[in-house]
Amino acid sequence: MTIERVAIIGLGLIGGSIGLAARAMQPEVATTGWDADSDVRARATQRGLVGAVCDSVADAVGEADLVILCVPVGAMGYAAEAIAPHLRPGTVVSDVGSSKRSVGEALTKALPGAVVIPAHPVAGTEKSGPDAGFAELFRHRWCILTPGKDAPQDAIEAVSAFWEGLGAKVEIMDADHHDLVLAVTSHIPHLIAYTIVGTASDLEDVTRGEVIKYSAGGFRDFTRIAASNPTMWRDVFLSNRDAVLEVLGRFTEDLSLLQRAIRNGDGDTLFDLFDRTRTIRRSIIDEGQDDARADFGRGDH
Amino acid sequence: MTIERVAIIGLGLIGGSIGLAARAMQPEVATTGWDADSDVRARATQRGLVGAVCDSVADAVGEADLVILCVPVGAMGYAAEAIAPHLRPGTVVSDVGSSKRSVGEALTKALPGAVVIPAHPVAGTEKSGPDAGFAELFRHRWCILTPGKDAPQDAIEAVSAFWEGLGAKVEIMDADHHDLVLAVTSHIPHLIAYTIVGTASDLEDVTRGEVIKYSAGGFRDFTRIAASNPTMWRDVFLSNRDAVLEVLGRFTEDLSLLQRAIRNGDGDTLFDLFDRTRTIRRSIIDEGQDDARADFGRGDH
Numbered sequence A, B: 001m002t003i004e005r006v007a008i009i010g011l012g013l014i015g016g017s018i019g020l021a022a023r024a025m026q027p028e029v030a031t032t033g034w035d036a037d038s039d040v041r042a043r044a045t046q047r048g049l050v051g052a053v054c055d056s057v058a059d060a061v062g063e064a065d066l067v068i069l070c071v072p073v074g075a076m077g078y079a080a081e082a083i084a085p086h087l088r089p090g091t092v093v094s095d096v097g098s099s100k101r102s103v104g105e106a107l108t109k110a111l112p113g114a115v116v117i118p119a120h121p122v123a124g125t126e127k128s129g130p131d132a133g134f135a136e137l138f139r140h141r142w143c144i145l146t147p148g149k150d151a152p153q154d155a156i157e158a159v160s161a162f163w164e165g166l167g168a169k170v171e172i173m174d175a176d177h178h179d180l181v182l183a184v185t186s187h188i189p190h191l192i193a194y195t196i197v198g199t200a201s202d203l204e205d206v207t208r209g210e211v212i213k214y215s216a217g218g219f220r221d222f223t224r225i226a227a228s229n230p231t232m233w234r235d236v237f238l239s240n241r242d243a244v245l246e247v248l249g250r251f252t253e254d255l256s257l258l259q260r261a262i263r264n265g266d267g268d269t270l271f272d273l274f275d276r277t278r279t280i281r282r283s284i285i286d287e288g289q290d291d292a293r294a295d296f297g298r299g300d301h
Helices: A013-025 A037-046 A057-062 A073-085 A100-109 A153-165 A175-202 A206-213 A220-225 A232-237 A241-266 A267-286 B013-025 B038-047 B057-061 B073-086 B100-111 B151-162 B175-202 B208-213 B217-226 B230-239 B243-262 B266-287
Strands: A005-009 A030-034 A068-070 A092-095 A119-121 A142-145 A169-172 B005-009 B032-035 B066-069 B091-096 B119-121 B142-145 B170-174
Touching: A005 A057, A005 A073, A013 A037, A030 A057, A030 A100, A030 B119, A037 A142, A057 A073, A068 A073, A068 A153, A073 A092, A073 A100, A073 A232, A092 A100, A092 A153, A142 A153, A142 B013, A153 A169, A175 A206, A175 A220, A175 A232, A175 A241, A175 B175, A175 B208, A175 B243, A175 B266, A206 B175, A206 B266, A220 B175, A220 B217, A220 B266, A232 A241, A232 B175, A232 B266, A241 A267, A241 B175, A241 B243, A267 B073, A267 B170, A267 B175, A267 B208, A267 B217, A267 B230, B005 B013, B005 B057, B005 B073, B013 B032, B013 B038, B032 B057, B038 B170, B066 B073, B066 B151, B073 B091, B073 B100, B073 B230, B091 B100, B091 B151, B100 B175, B119 B151, B151 B170, B175 B208, B175 B217, B175 B230, B175 B243, B230 B243, B243 B266
Parallel strands: A005 A030, A005 A068, A068 A092, A142 A169, B005 B032, B005 B066, B066 B091, B142 B170
Antiparallel strands: A119 A142, B119 B142
């Protein structure tokens, strides 16, 4: 199958970036879009996030070969219900949610006859809304597809080709495994960042002004992550509960060991871990997933 | 007093940056330097980190008005012992250590007759060694001085003026309060980052390759911090034990509350925290302590 018409439901950071990327890199594909918020639709029209911002969900998806739901994970089921009556037979429905087992189940349940190919582009920034998107967001980033066992091969290939056309690299993975991997590489880091930023702002002996002034010592990197869309992240933790709790348990065990090492003055345990973690950083830079410049180049100018 | 000759002991990221900044921004000040590692001394000479890289600690500090110890916190006492026999009367001794009570005590003990003005420039990158320094590192960053109660005012003012001449903003603070503030804004963020990077690399069901591939979801920011100098950070945790354990206790309490909220499906508790932490990010950007571009500008080009 060939994808000639793509509908994007939800025109925030991810939906808007898909639209901009598709218009720039696959101009032969027609793009339509819709958002439940009329202000977002107006702004999406001004920015040209998609070829046509529609006034109704029916208009947006009616002719589409591929519909991509770009809404918070907790809203995926509702969005699927909303598009269901308006789909042509054979339309492929995908999404961009950060947890995949629960989303896959929600889409399959709401769209019993449709071809569902869940997807997760591992890319983003701390900004959200229709002004946040940009066409380069997915370049050199991975997009993970988690099709069910019965998903047709031509649909998997068509969705893969669409993402590759946006500059992404595609990987196929089991949904449960995806949820565990992303719990480690994304969900727990966000949870920890949110927590420490909250802890810092609640201390009675340290003012918020002091926290802000001296944030260059490490804290500021956490605040970037902790500025991400709160609705999106609430939904991620609720929908990927099992994997998040599993990894969180490992993390708190490891933290307890370091706590004990600090209490006991056991410098060797600390040094061994701190030395080991450097090699992972090098691998991430070698793989092109981050910037090698010191401090991301922030201070290096 | 006026500072005309500055000696820098330890020519890594911080010492090298002080030398480069002084040469660029205060060319009237003569700079000498020494490092215990002869390879570092050779590289420091090649890069011109200071005006004169000396072959002995005696040559480096003999004529100095101000000596700045730029070694790991755990080596401060040894470095102070090494310079002690060679100081002229009236030389001010300072440092750049990330914990201040223990360092202040170590310097005062090793240098009974000297004027000690402990300092901590809140700036750095994940790189270390004589190739890592650059002259702009301290610009718009805070440098905290923690002089003892009996420290002479003219020495405090001279050290302040030197740091301001490197582009830094100076704050005077009690050493114990410094240690608590920095535990929050720097030490605990580093400990958490080291921990989660270690946890991720130990999981048996997720390969290291997967962790690296999908690190753009948040994890990669933690790996940057967790690539910092392991000797330096081991010493920080051992020397600031009380404040680190205090803040770590608060953090783990807060994390337990979120863990329970996830287990119970309590989305309101999650949302309220995630929404609150956004305002701190805005304040940090308003205060000029970080870059407002999405994703630090990494993906925005």
